[in-house]
Structures are given as structure tokens and as C-alpha cells.
Amino acid sequence: MSGLSMESMYQEIILDHYKHPHHRVLLEDFDAEVHHVNPTCGDEVTLRVQVRDGAIAALGWQGEGCSISQASTSVMSDLVVGKDIASALALQELFLGLMQSKGSAHLGDEDADALEDAVAFEGVAKYPARVKCALLGWMAMKGAVAQTEGARP
């Protein structure tokens, strides 16, 4: 890659997830579905979750949008499938904090390990117009999980 600094934001991890997104299929058997949009760019995601014993047993999505929104949703899916809801929401909080840091966050080793591929989005935090793109899938996941919790007796 060239020395253009912004292009480093579009590093291999993001471009790989954009071109080959993970979990990008709508589940047939699901407990909640949400549709989130980012009105400024027209990014969209429809996301379904299946919850079993307090954990995200399966998650799938369909979406349209920029590389940041689509890749971030893909990375998020890898991270939360199989995790209990509390851990998934804790990761969501961690990612949200990173995105809202305006680029000033210094991730500790432990947090960086927890976020895995999602650390690739650290550079996005410096671009306020793109933060919503990176958060789209994460907010959808949070919304879908909240629906399943609300549905419990």
C-alpha cells in the first residue's frame, strides 16, 4: 500500500471483511429482528439473533452500505456469536467507547485482545462522519438483544 495515511484506515482487515462478510445471511430461526439505518449515508442493516440460555446462539444479517459499516457488522458478528449476552453487551460498550474517543483512546492490551479484529476500526474514531457507520451493526445487535430480553416472562 502507498503511504497515504487514510488508506491505512482501509487496512486489509476492513477490506477483507467488506469483500467477504461473515454471518451475512438472515437466520430462518430467530428470536428478534431489527432494521437499523444511518440516514446520512443510507447504510442499512437487517439483523436477526437467536438467543439460547442467555447467550447469542446465532446471529445473521443483511445490509447495504459503505465498507466501514459492512465490515464492522461482519467483525461484530464474529465477536459476539457464542458469547453470553452480558459479555456481548460489554464488548459493545467497549467498542462504543473506542468510537466516541475522537481518536484519543489508548487501548490496553486486555481490551485490544477482547476486540480482536474490531481494533482495526480505531482510526475511524478520528472521523466523526464515519463513526455512525462503524457503530451501525453494533447498535443493531444491542437493539435485537434488548428485544429478546424484553420478551422474557
Add this chain to the structure above:
Amino acid sequence: MTSSAFDVEAIRKDFPILTREVHGRPLVYLDSANTSHKPRAVLDAIEDFYAAHNSNVARAVHTLGSEATTLFEASRDKVAAFINAASREEIVFTKNSSEALNLIAYSISNATTTPGAERFRIGPGDEIVVTEMEHHSNLVPWQLLAQRTGATFRWLPIDDDGRLVESSIDEIINERTKIVSFVHQSNALGTVNPVARLVERAHAVGALVVLDASQSVPHMPVDVQALGIDLMAFTGHKMYGPTGVGVLWGRYDLLAEMPPFLAGGEMIETVDMAGTTYALPPHRFEAGTPMIAEAIGLGAAVDYLTAIGMDAVHDHEQALTAYALEAMATVPGLRIIGPDQPVDRGATISFALKGVHPHDVSQLLDEQGIAVRAGHHCARPVCVRYGIAATTRASFGIYTTTAEIDALVAGVARVSEVFA
């Protein structure tokens, strides 16, 4: 490539911001349809007002108040001359084009209960016509007016090339049509609409014609009397003036009968607890302390454009458009959204790049110092029409050079490489 009197390098020197660098590269600003930059003359006029004349207008008897009023009203004269209005009273200062268009729509719904405004009343059975290529500011106010009055909201469709479907005009605009409001030059497609054709049909059926000239007044000579329209909206910040000031122009006989929209100070004739009578236009539509410095800044922008000459401005931008359309056609995977020939179109070019979202295009171009807009450009029905979520848009102005278009073309090619 342009008329000999037009010197783009000299013009660039009038715009302080054009010396800026972005990410270590010289700024290539191709987002003038979003907002234009401001020449030194405009910045100076605003500073001079606050530094030397600041006062409220039309109220104070003291010297500063008198100077402020004179400067403010002189801007009205300048704007009137610029668009060849029949009189200065036909120029109403608004916040922007959106407010001017809302003013018309709300005035028309206020006519429902205003004695003497019967000619503006609309209701069930009446129709309001716009086009499918409208900016939301000339679309949503009419949808809302239809909702408030029970009138029917209709639109002229656009074809694959980004032009109005000619055969629909006589059908959609019919004897039930009361208002035809359309964009002169599309902000999303660059299309310049056939004003004469639409005015002829609208007037033949007795409809009022409203023109959204936000994207035409900065780029071509606009003569409201020659166009034969009834009302027109445009904004200052796209024509090298400041934000916060726009213009509603209307034929005086219409403005004189239109009910007020916003009420308050300076728009009244006599106020009594039992009732109020209203000032004559334009003041009837300018409630409250206006945007004084901004209007004066707009006057300076009009002077600036007048000195260059709008024919020269138009020639320059038409040459740029032809150059850009040809150059962009060479980029693999690039598709022009809108007319791809430099005929009846302005210097605003939307495009799609295969496999790359417009926000990614825009971000990577920004890294090279190139500013373009990505999104639906507040004209979402246009994107829906072409089956895309968004476009990337490059738009030019008086300070744009062919070298900047070369930079755009190279930049887009580079974006394609990153995503290859």
C-alpha cells in the same frame, strides 16, 4: 477554453480558503453545489458592517441605524437588479431557499382563513405538482401543504438520462393543478429543466409557477421576467455569499395578496389588541430582526459576480462540465448518474463507482485533498429512481480549474485500486 475576460487564476486569488492544504495536499474543492467558498470582498463586507456600522435596521433613528438600514436595503437593490426583478419590493430576504419555499407553502395554507387571499386557496380536488428530481426542500413543504389542505401531491417522473419525461408534462399538469414547483438545475443530477415548456403548460391551466433556483442563480444568468415564472427561491451561500441569507422573489401583485407566514416585529402596519394589519411586501414577510450582516455579504457577492459577468461564469462552467464528462468517462467502473452529455446540464456531476460505496470514495478522495460530496444529496427519490443508495458528486464553481478535474479523475482511479 473560456472567454478571454475570464481569468480563473485571478479569481482563485480572491478566495483565501483556496490556499489551504488538506492532509498535506493542496485543497481541491469540488463541493460548490453544497456550499461555495467566499471571496475576500464578501468577508470584508461582513467585517466592515460589524466593525463600523453595526446597528439594527428600520428602527433606529441614530446614524449607525441609518447606515445599517442603507447598507441592508442596498443589498435588496443589488439582488433585484441581479435577477432583473421588476422592483426592489419583490425581493424578500429569508434564511435560505428552504425557508423561502416554506414561506410560500405556509402562506398558501394561511390563505384558507385569510379574507382577500381567496385566489391562493387550495383544497381537495386541487393538485400540486413537483418533479421526481426535487431537493427535499422543494418536495417536503409541498407534501405537507397537501396534507394540511387535502390537495393532491403529484410529480413529473424522470427518465434514465436524468431528464423529465416530456410526455408526462401535459398529463400531470392539468386543469386541477394549482401549483407547479420545480428545480431549475438539479442539485443531484445537474439537469437543467425546460423552464419555458413547464411555464407555458402551467400558465395554460392557470397554475402558479414556483422555481427553485438554488443551483442556477450562482451559475448562469437568471432573469425572472424573461423566465415568466411567478415565484422563485434561492440561497446566498451557494452564490459565494454567506450562510443564513436566502431570497424569495415573487411578482409584486402576488406578494401583495399573499398572507404572512412568520409574524412579529417589522411585518405589521398597525397592531391593535383587536386585530392587526400587515406591512406591504417585502417587509410583510420579514418578521423580526433580519440577517443584516449576511444580507450585506450577499450584496457584496452579487457585486462580485456582476463584475465577472454571469455569461462568463456560465461559459467557464460549461467548458469545465464538458471537460469533466469526457475525462470521467475514461475511468473504468465509473457511471455518470444524470445527463452524460454537456447539454442542458450544469457543472454538478454525480457518479457511481463499481464496487465502492460513495462514502468510501469521498473519504479516500479527502485523503488526497479532494473534497466531494457523498450521499443522497437531500434528493433521495433520485437515488431510489436509479436503484442506488447514494452517489458521489463533484460540483464546480467559478474558481474550479481543469487541473482540479484531472486530480479528481486520478483520485477516483486510485480509489478503485485500493478496493480492487
